[in-house]
Amino acid sequence: MAAPGGNKVRRRRSLTRPILFALLPVALVVGGYYYVNGGQVMSTDNAYIQADMVGLTTDVSGIVDQINVHENEAVKAGQVLFSLRSDSFKIALDGAKAQLGAQRNQIMNLKASYQQSLAEITQAQADLPYYQDQFDRQQNLVNNGSATQSAYDEAKHNLEAAQQKVAVAKAEAATTLAQLGGNADQPAEENPLYLQAKSQVDNAQRELDHSVVKAPFDGIVTNVNALQVGSYLQASQQAFSLVATDRLWIAASPKETELTYVKPGQTAEIYVDTYPGVTWKGKVESISPASGSSFSLLPAQNTTGNWVKVVQRIPMRVSIEDTDGKPPLRVGMSTVVDVETGHARGLPDFVNKLLGRPQGKDHE
Numbered sequence: 001m002a003a004p005g006g007n008k009v010r011r012r013r014s015l016t017r018p019i020l021f022a023l024l025p026v027a028l029v030v031g032g033y034y035y036v037n038g039g040q041v042m043s044t045d046n047a048y049i050q051a052d053m054v055g056l057t058t059d060v061s062g063i064v065d066q067i068n069v070h071e072n073e074a075v076k077a078g079q080v081l082f083s084l085r086s087d088s089f090k091i092a093l094d095g096a097k098a099q100l101g102a103q104r105n106q107i108m109n110l111k112a113s114y115q116q117s118l119a120e121i122t123q124a125q126a127d128l129p130y131y132q133d134q135f136d137r138q139q140n141l142v143n144n145g146s147a148t149q150s151a152y153d154e155a156k157h158n159l160e161a162a163q164q165k166v167a168v169a170k171a172e173a174a175t176t177l178a179q180l181g182g183n184a185d186q187p188a189e190e191n192p193l194y195l196q197a198k199s200q201v202d203n204a205q206r207e208l209d210h211s212v213v214k215a216p217f218d219g220i221v222t223n224v225n226a227l228q229v230g231s232y233l234q235a236s237q238q239a240f241s242l243v244a245t246d247r248l249w250i251a252a253s254p255k256e257t258e259l260t261y262v263k264p265g266q267t268a269e270i271y272v273d274t275y276p277g278v279t280w281k282g283k284v285e286s287i288s289p290a291s292g293s294s295f296s297l298l299p300a301q302n303t304t305g306n307w308v309k310v311v312q313r314i315p316m317r318v319s320i321e322d323t324d325g326k327p328p329l330r331v332g333m334s335t336v337v338d339v340e341t342g343h344a345r346g347l348p349d350f351v352n353k354l355l356g357r358p359q360g361k362d363h364e
Contacts, residue, residue, distance in 0.1 A: 056229065058213050059235070060084065066229065068082060068083070073220065078215060096176055100200070113176045120172075134159070217244055218244065253314065266341060278327060281321040284339060
C-alpha cells in the first residue's frame with residue numbers, strides 16, 4: 001500500500017511541469033519585449049553635479065573692514081558680502097571733485113581771457129588808423145623839410161607799437177582759443193580739460209563703490225574663513241567663493257560607444273546617490289565636440305607600435321529641470337543619468353532572417 005505522502009509529492013510534481021511549460025512562453029515574450037526595447041535608455045554613472053562658481057574679488061586694494069557673511073551662508077544677488085576701509089577712497093573722491101571744480105573755474109577764466117583779448121584786438125585795430133595818419137603826416141612834413149626828425153621817429157614808433165599791440169592781442173586770443181578746444185562757445189562740461197577731470201571723479205567713485213563687494217547672483221558662500229578683518233586684500237586677489245544654487249547641471253562623461261543615439265534635447269532621469277528613491281527630470285543640453293582627453297595638457301599620441309585602444313569618454317551636459325520640492329543638491333554629488341533616446345534595439349539577426357526582414361537594423 002502506497003504511503004499518502006508519496007501521492008502528494010507525485011501530484012505536486014505533476015502540477016509543476018505544466019505550470020512551467022505554460023510560463024515559458026510568457027517569459028520568452030516578456031524577455032523579448034525588454035530586449036527589443038531595452039536600448040531606448042542610455043545610462044551612465046560617470047556623472048556629477050556642477051554649478052556656476054566664482055571666486056569673489058574686487059579690482060581695488062585695501063584693508064578689509066567688514067565681513068557680512070558666514071561660512072556656508074545662503075545669500076541673494078546684490079547682498080553685501082564684505083567691504084574695505086573707505087577712508088582713502090573717499091579722500092581720493094573729494095580730491096578729484098576739487099580738481100574738477102578747479103578745472104571748471106580755469107575754463108571760465110579762459111573764456112573771460114578770450115573775450116578780453118577780442119576786446120583788445122578791437123581797440124587796437126580802432127587805434128591803428130590814427131597812428132597811421134600821424135605817421136603819414138610826419139613823413140610828408142619831413143619830406144618837405146617842415147618837421148623835425150624826432151617828431152617823425154616818434155610817429156613811426158607809435159605806429160609800430162600799435163601794430164605790435166594788434167599782433168600780440170591776436171596771438172593771445174589764438175592761444176586762449178586753443179586751450180578752449182577751438183570753440184569759445186563750447187559749454188565748460190564739454191571741454192577736454194573738464195572731461196579729463198570728470199573721468200578722475202568717475203574713477204574715484206568707481207573705486208569707492210568697488211570697495212563694497214556684493215553677490216553677483218544667488219548662492220552659498222564658502223571658504224569665508226580665508227578672509228579676515230584687518231587683512232590687506234590686493235586688487236584681483238580672491239577673497240572667498242560663491243556657488244550658485246539656482247544654476248545646477250550634470251556634467252556626465254559617457255563612453256563614446258554609448259552616445260550612438262543620444263542627441264541634445266532628449267529627456268533624462270537623474271538619480272542622486274545621496275537621495276535613494278528620488279528622481280529628478282532633466283534634458284540633454286549639449287554634447288562636447290571632442291573627448292575629454294583631447295583637452296588634457298598632454299594629449300595622447302598613439303603613434304608607437306605598442307598602441308592599445310582605449311574607449312574614450314565624451315563630456316555631456318544635462319540640465320536639471322525640476323528642483324522645487326526636492327532635496328538640496330550640492331556640487332560634486334555623484335549621480336546616475338538615464339537618457340531616453342527613443343531608440344529600439346530590434347530583433348536579433350537570426351529572428352529577422354527567419355521573418356524575412358532586413359538584418360542588423362535598429363529602429364527609432
